[in-house]
Amino acid sequence: MTSPAAETPPIHLLVDADACPVREEAVKVALRHGIKVTFVSNSFFRIESDPLVEREIVPGNFDAADDRIVELVTSKAVVVTADILLAERCLKAEAAAVMSHTGKPFTHDSIGMAVATRSIMADLRAGGAQMGGPAPFSRQDRSRFLSALDLAIVRLKRHG
Template sequence: MGDPNRPDAITLYVDADACPVKDETFRVAARYGLHVYVVANSFMNLPREPWIERVVVSDGFDAADDWIAERANAASVVVTNDVPLASRCVKAGAVAIAPNGKAFTDSSVGMALATRNLMQDLREAGAITGGPKPFSPKDRSAFLGALDRAIVRLRRERGL
């Protein structure tokens, strides 16, 4: 498996609280020999593999997000549904992918933040906005494809 301390190493970071695609991330990481950091505010059971590292942060506000954002760089793929975290990671040069396969980019993250803030304001004003649509097999498949494409692109850019 890959050495996360190598300067050209591609590293995966999973914002693990409520992440529905941890197992898929592990399968793709195993195929490419990548190190995975699973970051959460509490202990969770994970496969016992030397390339999967559990990181339990304090339960402070945004502690997991801060841990990931401080380490994200151009050799990172971040799996998150958290738009502000995705924005921070994209600004650091990382690839950020939502569990439904949607890639956050420089051009899309601004609109995603604006939409998130608008929906939050509407909920705070008492509007009934409904929740997110249920996670589907199509979302899982889209995620697998997006993660694989991101890793292949990063490997090509690094000559790996």
């Protein structure tokens, strides 16, 4: 018979690393908590060398990195992504937490509206509407991300 601890997967931080502005911050938080962090991308990038830090470069189509992240999701996974459709897939795969690189959480309650808004904006752009892009990434965004990630991991450690 196995113990309950053996059946529970460890906390794992998964980062959609292509164009992610908080890779260093994710490493910092993961190492502080002693958890594994896996960066998944379609292209090479430099990252800290540590046994808890893993980089997976996924060849193939545009969605290959997203598919790999969803494969890695467990009930103890914290996922960082700006991709709303990937966030939705991770929530459906029962990730413990999903957040953007600004620390904004994606939840089962909020993801439907985020997907709908994304679809409306895509339709408007396809129709020729001139839309502004997202606001530039700021120090406040970085700070919110650090706080949100730390809080998500602390909650998982306390409440499983």
